[in-house]
Amino acid sequence: MKTKLGQLRILAITEGISYLLLALTMPLKYMYEIGMPNKIVGMIHGILFILYCIWILIVAKKYSWSIGKALAGLLASLLPFATFVFDAKVLKKEKTQPE
Numbered sequence: 882m883k884t885k886l887g888q889l890r891i892l893a894i895t896e897g898i899s900y901l902l903l904a905l906t907m908p909l910k911y912m913y914e915i916g917m918p919n920k921i922v923g924m925i926h927g928i929l930f931i932l933y934c935i936w937i938l939i940v941a942k943k944y945s946w947s948i949g950k951a952l953a954g955l956l957a958s959l960l961p962f963a964t965f966v967f968d969a970k971v972l973k974k975e976k977t978q979p980e
Contacts, residue, residue, distance in 0.1 A: 889933075893965070895929055897964035938951065
């Protein structure tokens with residue numbers, strides 16, 4: 882099993898991908914009135930978003946992150962591409978602690 886940090890890195894990438902997919906399904910819903918893809922991707926994205934936010938808090942506590950770093954991780958979930966940047970700039974460089 883991956884560490885909590887490894888799990889967060891996977892969540893960061895998958896949450897970011899789901900955010901981009903959601904942006905792609907929006908025109909289908911609002912321009913072409915094809916709502917089902919948006920509904921499916923929206924549900925998946927919502928679940929990943931919640932898991933990502935919970936995992937940020939878990940990892941922040943485990944690794945004794947500053948409030949600023951934890952808030953940056955949470956803010957990353959709200960901006961397109963930001964979870965990819967947060968993974969590359971912060972998570973990838975974080976030292977893994979034994980579980």
